[in-house]
Amino acid sequence: MVRSRGGCSNCKRRKRKCDETRPDCQACQRRGIQCEGYNTPLKWTNGIASRGRFAGAAIPDLNLCGGSNSSAVEDTAAASSTSSTRARTATESPSQVVIRPKSASVSSPGGIEGASQHSSSPGSSAPVSGPARAPVQVPTPVPGEGPAPTPKPAGAAAPPAAAPVSPGASNDPNRQLFEKFLSAGLHRLYTTESHSWIQSHFRTMAKRSRAFFVVSAAIQAYLDDGFSVAAMEHVDHALQTFRAELEGRHDLRDISTMAAGILLCTLCLLQARPFTMYLQLISGLYQLETRLSVLLPPTGHDFATRHSIEVLAVMDMHTSVIGRVAPSMGVWRRLRRLQDTWAEGRLPGIEVVSGLPRSFLDILADIADGSRQEIEARLWAWPGEIGIHSQCVLWDCWRYTAVLEARRLERRKKTAAAGALGGKEVEVAGDASPELSPPTEVVMCRLTASIYALHRAVRLPANQHLLLHNGLLYPLVVAGLEVPLLMAHPEWKEILDDLRRSFLCKDSFHAMKMIDEMLTEAWEDGTDVFDIDKAARNRGIEVAVF
Incomplete structure (x- = not known):
């Protein structure tokens, strides 16, 4: 058997040929084991942490470790080395953090x-x-x-x-x-x-x-x-x-x-x-x-x-x-x-x-575990808090976004259940709309209006000290997944595109670029059931939106 060089972690470790099927390889599925995927986890340490009695351990428990060798502890409070090899280690070959409870002299x-x-x-x-x-x-x-x-x-x-x-x-x-x-x-x-x-x-x-x-x-x-x-x-x-x-x-x-x-x-x-x-x-x-x-x-x-x-x-x-x-x-x-x-x-x-x-x-x-009906009822009944006007608008953005998120999760449950039953329409528990709950189109309208108001408010010279703009990332992502409604209302998409551009200009870090890429993929998909979580996992990333 030829050793797999581009396969999943399981096949690499066992020196098996991997079919490299995504997200899980078929070789692991046939053996009934969890495929560990094709991504290398971030390295939290290097050097001596890669060996010793706690090498590879997630917690410092001797009962879980087979080795008994120990290593000296480097004094890492000193200035950072200028070696580019260490820099590549932090970015290209990450591994799990190793915590060793060995008594060591570490500088204050x-x-x-x-x-x-x-x-x-x-x-x-x-x-x-x-x-x-x-x-x-x-x-x-x-x-x-x-x-x-x-x-x-x-x-x-x-x-x-x-x-x-x-x-x-x-x-x-x-x-x-x-x-x-x-x-x-x-x-x-x-x-x-x-x-x-x-x-x-x-x-x-x-x-x-x-x-x-x-x-x-x-x-x-x-x-x-x-x-x-x-x-x-x-x-x-x-x-x-x-x-x-x-x-x-x-x-x-x-x-x-x-x-x-x-x-x-x-x-x-x-x-x-x-x-x-x-x-x-x-x-x-x-x-x-x-x-x-x-x-x-x-x-x-x-x-x-x-x-x-x-x-x-x-x-x-x-x-x-x-x-x-x-x-x-x-x-x-x-x-x-x-x-x-x-x-x-x-x-x-x-x-x-x-x-x-x-x-x-x-x-x-509770949004991932509760029924849509229960979550929506709690969201609409939430009384709010007292804050400055821009802050209250931000909270409204999150309220409307959470309603859309609850409905999106319900659609995903329906899609998954229908796929399991060969496309047959299924009912999901808590499917009935709460009393007086507005249609998704109305919720989306109120959300884009709130985003527009807050985005313009923080641009005013008198509000340059406010950083509430940072809290609009979650509303941007969830609203960007309502593709059919955005196609029907180009003015709403223009508001979201304006917000996306402002984030991309202000935030140069990789997470924002990945969000922009996945929202573009959702738009090209053209449906309201695009699985953005699956899209992120396929890229080997996690994206924080809080």
Whole structure:
């Protein structure tokens, strides 16, 4: 048997001939095994992480590892190597992250000059430590939130002291990139004002975690130079620094390390690389499924811990990702059920990643599992929140988009069921339209009108400080799949095309280019049942739309 060189991962590993059928090869199907596909997963580390007793392991469990050899730990807090081979490693031959809990001496995270200890947040909004999205205005204070630190849960590690800043620190390339990230790149990742408390919070988190600081710099390097050798060297250095920090804190992990891992996922999603499997690794590392109540006790829980878990929960939502590789873990619903046991109940106010009210995210978290009738009824009955006028228009965009998404998912279920029955028409549970629910054409009209209003509003000179434009990506994608309606109403398509052009001009990263490519493919398909998730998986990508 000839070894397969272009086949799926299973056939390569077993040295079998692969027919290279997509999405799953027939050789794997005949053997009753799950085809691992043709894409190489993103490499989170290299060098010594590829060998040793935990080589290839997802978690540091000796019972799951056969080897007993160990390797020395490199000090990755030093300056990044200029080797282009390492840059190619980060981009061309990725592999899964390796976490080794070996006791090792890892240099303390470097401090950030002028870092503030804590930042004041408006209303009930919280500092952001992931791919940050923040509300412009939050009217209702959330119990327990504020600039003062709260006690950490038992067993949590105290943040390491910041290293003194050297006189030549301003010449450090990482520091220059980090400062530029705070003033420019960070504005791509949230939906509030350009000058807010978020910048000072990122300084604080970078002081607690060297990995957080280096990953932030790597994101800015990628935004500046794309997949250039220099940018990929920063990415490679960030991956190694994150791994070293995990090793150095294997028994007492500070929550800032989780935030650094979430930022690494942000770097993946900007490149349209799969990242949901890494969310699962982070969740498993911090045992969110079994220890969530320990990490977030009813009283005295750590604010940064709760915020980081919220960030991960939003990234984990079904509606947040196109072409999802790993299934949603349901972290948001688990978190809200835990809050039901608190004396104050579920937290109100705005969640900072999406800029959406938490009560609205409760509906989005159920959209993939609930019936269309139930989801639509909840969406139309949702009372909303108080915010500035542009913010309220953005929420309307998301409400109409969620209605269209619920109906699109129902159409896909019908199409899949009809295909299984040889084209016979089938009924899907919850198929009946909710009472007083408007037709899809009316919903689409209201959505495009809201997009038009918000897109024009943020262009006004008085609103140049607003970043609400970033929140229109999800409405753009879902509306762009309603191809028959766009063909019937060219003026609606013109509105969406104008928005697409603005995203392409502003956002040069790979994810936006992939979204544009898939929406063009949907238009050429000419139907309203185009499977954009399948199109993303065929390309070996995951695209975040939150």
